[in-house]
Amino acid sequence: DGGITQSPKYLFRKEGQNVTLSCEQNLNHDAMYWYRQDPGQGLRLIYYSQIVNDFQKGDIAEGYSVSREKKESFPLTVTSAQKNPTAFYLCATEDRSYEQYFGPGTRLTVT
């Protein structure tokens, strides 16, 4: 977990509602990432940011949005347009040697 905080650990929402997942870091890393993990599956990249006020779509960005107004924070919004939002969401930072540091994750359940 290190210096990366994701809150809350478990999140429940009704279908049709937008929900924002928090990711905060105190590692002073420029790069931050959001991944989605489904049960028994690997990690899939949603969005990533290498600097404040800039971010790029990953492999599965549809139905998600992000912002990067501060170096320490990279919140992810799961919108109602995301067809299957129930998943385990992982935030990570990356240092200058390309090592990624992952947060503890948020398990989102949408019913």
Added chain:
Amino acid sequence: LAKTTQPISMDSYEGQEVNITCSHNNIATNDYITWYQQFPSQGPRFIIQGYKTKVTNEVASLFIPADRKSSTLSLPRVSLSDTAVYYCLVTLLSGGYNKLIFGAGTRLAVHP
């Protein structure tokens, strides 16, 4: 387009050496290969990283042959607590945003 391939699962016994290979085509000379360990409902943890030849740290070794079409994570003398999913990650460096290619993960089960 780069792609990584790992075995879906492996079984071992306590005290044995485990080698997990990740195949990755089309990677450049300076692209990095990193291995992570993940326990259920936790974020992955860094194990080891390299981009050529051999790297060793206190928990593992990473072997990368000259053609760089694969890499092998070696875990010496595994214990029950090494039961986890292991992911290889190839980082394709570019002048701007790097491209990350994660493997699907190898589920290692260590038996008594």
